[in-house]
Amino acid sequence: MTDFSGTTGLIFNEPLLWEKGRKGRTGMSLPRRDVGTYALDESLCGDGPDFPDLSEPEVARHYVRLSQWNFGVDSGLYPLGSCTMKYNPKLNEKMASLQGFTGAHPLLPAELSQGALRLMFELERLLAEITGMDAVSLQPAAGAHGELAGMLIIHAYHKSNGAARSKIIVPDTAHGTNPASAALCGYKPVAVKSNEQGVLSPEAVAEIMDSETAGIMITNPNTLGLFERSIREIAEIVHKKGGLVYGDGANMNAVMGIVRMGDIGVDVQHLNLHKTFSTPHGGGGPGAGPVCVKKNLEKFLPVPRIIENHGAYSLSYDSAESIGKIHAFYGNFGVMIKAYGYILSMGAESLKKASQLAVLNANYIKAKLKDVFHLAYDQPCMHECVFSDKLQKQNGVTTLDIAKRLIDYGFHPPTVYFPLVVSGSIMIEPTETESKEDIDQFVEACKAVVAEAKENPELLHAAPTRTKVRRLDETNATRHPCLTG
Numbered sequence: 001m002t003d004f005s006g007t008t009g010l011i012f013n014e015p016l017l018w019e020k021g022r023k024g025r026t027g028m029s030l031p032r033r034d035v036g037t038y039a040l041d042e043s044l045c046g047d048g049p050d051f052p053d054l055s056e057p058e059v060a061r062h063y064v065r066l067s068q069w070n071f072g073v074d075s076g077l078y079p080l081g082s083c084t085m086k087y088n089p090k091l092n093e094k095m096a097s098l099q100g101f102t103g104a105h106p107l108l109p110a111e112l113s114q115g116a117l118r119l120m121f122e123l124e125r126l127l128a129e130i131t132g133m134d135a136v137s138l139q140p141a142a143g144a145h146g147e148l149a150g151m152l153i154i155h156a157y158h159k160s161n162g163a164a165r166s167k168i169i170v171p172d173t174a175h176g177t178n179p180a181s182a183a184l185c186g187y188k189p190v191a192v193k194s195n196e197q198g199v200l201s202p203e204a205v206a207e208i209m210d211s212e213t214a215g216i217m218i219t220n221p222n223t224l225g226l227f228e229r230s231i232r233e234i235a236e237i238v239h240k241k242g243g244l245v246y247g248d249g250a251n252m253n254a255v256m257g258i259v260r261m262g263d264i265g266v267d268v269q270h271l272n273l274h275k276t277f278s279t280p281h282g283g284g285g286p287g288a289g290p291v292c293v294k295k296n297l298e299k300f301l302p303v304p305r306i307i308e309n310h311g312a313y314s315l316s317y318d319s320a321e322s323i324g325k326i327h328a329f330y331g332n333f334g335v336m337i338k339a340y341g342y343i344l345s346m347g348a349e350s351l352k353k354a355s356q357l358a359v360l361n362a363n364y365i366k367a368k369l370k371d372v373f374h375l376a377y378d379q380p381c382m383h384e385c386v387f388s389d390k391l392q393k394q395n396g397v398t399t400l401d402i403a404k405r406l407i408d409y410g411f412h413p414p415t416v417y418f419p420l421v422v423s424g425s426i427m428i429e430p431t432e433t434e435s436k437e438d439i440d441q442f443v444e445a446c447k448a449v450v451a452e453a454k455e456n457p458e459l460l461h462a463a464p465t466r467t468k469v470r471r472l473d474e475t476n477a478t479r480h481p482c483l484t485g
């Protein structure tokens with residue numbers, strides 16, 4: 001195992017600052033006092049805040065040690081399928097921290113916020129261009145929030161046509177947020193099965209699409225990493241029956257600059273700026289899930305809209321049929337700055353190249369590992385590939401064991417047990433970030449784990465062994481979280 005970047009003994013235990021502190025210790029010195037002292041009125045002071053007394057190195061080491069318990073894309077390959085854990089250029093963090101942006105207040109009048117409004121306006125235009133849509137709202141704070149906005153828009157559209165529809169078609173490969181968003185809007189999600197190739201067949205959709213169905217939610221490429229080849233035909237079937245097509249754009253990293261969902265029948269689509277457009281998101285936020293629509297749905301977008309008139313930008317609440325406001329102020333502005341910086345610094349050609357490399361890397365991994373892991377659908381993939389534990393199960397080794405053992409080799413595990421249509425799935429998304437050498441090292445680690453699964457399954461059941469904490473009791477950790485370390 002010596003060739004891998006796995007963890008070593010240099011991971012420190014670290015208590016809480018309160019347990020570490022000693023009365024009277026300090027991390028700073030103040031200049032000599034040159035005014036007199038006055039006794040405080042003790043009745044006003046109480047006991048004072050319960051801050052521990054610490055020296056400067058104690059504080060520095062505390063936080064450095066805690067940071068070393070963590071794993072991020074800045075530490076190594078993070079092949080978490082469906083999440084697009086790619087490297088985000090630090091330049092965009094720098095842009096988001098420019099003083100004019102960090103000092104801006106959302107309550108400033110439009111006349112004093114022209115730069116911020118222009119950035120948002122132009123980002124909307126860029127995202128419309130990338131998706132092939134006509135209008136965009138940046139308000140939603142995440143992919144799921146964008147889905148909710150999209151569902152509300154679909155609901156408003158049918159309402160404006162005087163038709164109340166009750167169902168939404170959702171493929172069996174969909175992310176869990178899809179049926180949840182539909183249900184939040186009062187729709188009944190109706191599952192449609194993918195075919196043996198792992199994609200939707202027009203016939204299966206035609207069979208259940210009726211005048212009670214408001215539309216379909218399609219993720220493209222889907223969560224098996226496969227392109228929904230029949231999307232045009234499916235869109236036609238749905239449109240003919242008066243429904244709309246929702247595009248889940250979380251997997252946009254595979255098709256930027258190559259396929260525009262607006263050109264192939266999608267009416268509403270969300271993007272995950274925190275997946276595709278340069279916002280780190282391992283810690284859970286903030287993100288942004290802009291919702292992009294075709295012209296006929298623009299009037300339903302959330303307010304305020306950003307308006308441009310002869311180079312002057314303003315906010316308009318003038319939209320009688322809008323679904324209303326769905327976020328405080330205008331959404332997560334910092335994430336928008338990073339996306340804007342990313343798109344402009346990459347340019348059209350490089351965005352396309354990023355997608356091409358993401359797809360190339362995933363296909364390379366698929367080809368390298370398909371002899372050792374069972375491949376669920378053996379065909380060219382997009383930005384991620386899905387294996388399963390079918391072969392290793394014969395030795396009593398499961399996907400979870402494999403994922404935990406990969407940690408010992410210094411890799412963040414892939415996504416496990418999702419998508420649900422593949423039993424024991426192992427979903428690998430390398431992204432465009434990784435070099436061939438890094439991917440080869442990951443492949444070798446997977447092969448080493450698979451060899452261990454055959455020769456010494458017990459090793460995998462005990463994994464991870466080289467980490468600060470071993471295998472957690474996940475149920476107990478959720479029900480009775482211990483938050484003090």
Ligand SMILES: *Cc1c(COP(=O)(O)O)cnc(C)c1O
Binds near residue numbers: 082143175219251289
């Ligand atoms: C991540 C993801 C979502 C949800 O996005 P969040 O930003 O996590 O709310 C929806 N669909 C797919 C396919 C995803 O991968």
